[in-house]
Amino acid sequence: MRHLLSTQDLSRDDAILILDTAGQMAATQEREVRKLPTLRGKTVVNLFFEDSTRTRISFEAAAKRLSADVINFSAKGSSVSKGESLKDTALTLQAMGADAVVVRHWASGAAYQLAHGGWLHGSVLNAGDGTHQHPTQALLDAFTMRRHLVGSPEGAGLDGLTVAIVGDVLHSRVARSNVQLLHTLGAKVVLVAPPTLVPVGIARWPCDVVHTLDEAIEGYDIDALMMLRVQRERMTGGGSAFFPSPEEYTRLFGLDGDRLGRLPEHAIVMHPGPMNRGLEISAEAADSPRSVIVEQVGNGVAVRMAALYLLLAGEEGAQ
Ligand code: CP
Numbered sequence: 001m002r003h004l005l006s007t008q009d010l011s012r013d014d015a016i017l018i019l020d021t022a023g024q025m026a027a028t029q030e031r032e033v034r035k036l037p038t039l040r041g042k043t044v045v046n047l048f049f050e051d052s053t054r055t056r057i058s059f060e061a062a063a064k065r066l067s068a069d070v071i072n073f074s075a076k077g078s079s080v081s082k083g084e085s086l087k088d089t090a091l092t093l094q095a096m097g098a099d100a101v102v103v104r105h106w107a108s109g110a111a112y113q114l115a116h117g118g119w120l121h122g123s124v125l126n127a128g129d130g131t132h133q134h135p136t137q138a139l140l141d142a143f144t145m146r147r148h149l150v151g152s153p154e155g156a157g158l159d160g161l162t163v164a165i166v167g168d169v170l171h172s173r174v175a176r177s178n179v180q181l182l183h184t185l186g187a188k189v190v191l192v193a194p195p196t197l198v199p200v201g202i203a204r205w206p207c208d209v210v211h212t213l214d215e216a217i218e219g220y221d222i223d224a225l226m227m228l229r230v231q232r233e234r235m236t237g238g239g240s241a242f243f244p245s246p247e248e249y250t251r252l253f254g255l256d257g258d259r260l261g262r263l264p265e266h267a268i269v270m271h272p273g274p275m276n277r278g279l280e281i282s283a284e285a286a287d288s289p290r291s292v293i294v295e296q297v298g299n300g301v302a303v304r305m306a307a308l309y310l311l312l313a314g315e316e317g318a319q
Contacts, residue, residue: 003115003124004307006133007181012157015184019143020154021306022299029065029302038313039068042099047089048127049075049105054273054297055127055136059102062304068312071096086110090119098122100312108132108173123311125304131171131234137272138177140303142185144296145224148268159186164216166192167228167253167280170199171235174272175228179207192216192253194244212252217262225263226270227255227281250279257284268292 001014010018028036044063048056056072063070073093075081080089086105093101100123103111108130115124128134146153149161163182169175169191182189189207191198192215202209210216230249244252255269263269269281269291277283286293 001311003111003126004135004311005111005115005124005126007135007138007177007184008133010135010181010184012184012186015139015142015181016155016157018139018303018306018310019146021310022139022143022302023153025305025309026299026302035065035067037067038309039063039066042068042312043071043097044068044100044102044308044312045071045073045093045096045098046127047073047093047101047103049080049103049110050128052104052127054300055104055134058297058300059125059127059136059304059308061301062308063100065301066305066308066313068099068308071098086113087117087119090114090117094120094122100125100308102127104128106130125307125311128173130173132173132176134173134177134272135181136300136304136307137174138181139307140296140300141174141178141226141270141272142181143299143303144270144292145187145268147299148292149223149266157185157187158182161187161223162190162220163187163224163226164190164192164220164222165226165228166213166216166255168197168230169193169202169228170197171231172228178226179205183207188220190216190220190222194249194253196244213255213259214252217259222263222267224268224270225255226272227275227285229272229274230276230280246279254280254282255285256282257288260285260288260290263290270296273297 060070102125103114104127111126111129126133150156165175179189183206191207191209192213271293
């Protein structure tokens with residue numbers, strides 16, 4: 001594996017190797033072996049054209065804990081604001097000797113373009129491209145589910161689990177990445193969304209689709225309930241107007257204390273963040289003992305350490 005662009009590119013064995021490696025990385029962190037020498041001499045560039053808190057910071061922490069040199073590049077305040085293209089930005093990074101580029105971009109396909117444009121020699125890790133993919137988010141979600149819901153994680157998939165993903169599927173790279181990865185790992189996926197917030201072609205996705213959260217809670221034995229952020233910043237233009245109203249959305253799709261109480265006792269509550277508290281999730285649900293939302297963030301560091309390690313130091317890495 002040279003790049004990590006999409007969960008669609010991952011075989012079951014690839015995904016389990018990343019999750020197992022992340023488990024080993026997490027164990028080093030739990031033993032307080034904070035820094036491993038594995039990527040000493042390598043340079044990782046964080047190239048962010050869109051805002052991020054969790055992904056950017058955890059990629060930086062992951063690279064530093066593997067002893068890589070890290071360069072943080074934000075489009076704001078760079079020559080991108082003077083009109084510099086993705087190609088010229090990439091050529092500049094190549095000239096500076098980047099071994100890996102972690103890219104977040106508002107355009108779907110930007111990470112693929114960077115990986116296959118012939119401008120970079122190193123690996124590209126997709127940290128979220130438009131509404132398309134966010135593979136490390138799906139991997140950290142799978143890692144979190146496996147730890148909580150599967151008895152003996154090493155080597156295991158998510159076979160037999162039922163995961164409901166709720167909300168603004170239309171704009172969600174997290175939903176796309178998760179549906180593919182969860183299917184690869186053997187879980188059943190139920191998408192819960194208003195008809196106005198599901199993508200064209202969803203009938204071909206390997207999942208069920210229902211149109212209220214109550215329908216999902218009554219109809220499925222849910223092991224993990226993943227709430228999605230309503231992405232109001234992407235709801236511009238008539239084609240993607242936010243319908244129903246925020247109040248109606250909360251009534252039909254919001255996770256509150258009552259719905260939380262109707263989930264199976266073992267079910268966990270997830271959210272990729274950032275959350276719109278009071279819209280898709282209440283404070284009671286977000287802060288409940290069944291919420292693993294903060295743990296997801298922590299697991300992101302181990303999963304990103306695993307991805308960087310496997311791409312840059314693994315047998316086939318850094319070709
Ligand atoms: N989940 C996620 O991608 O969060 P950030 O936008 O803060 O990176």
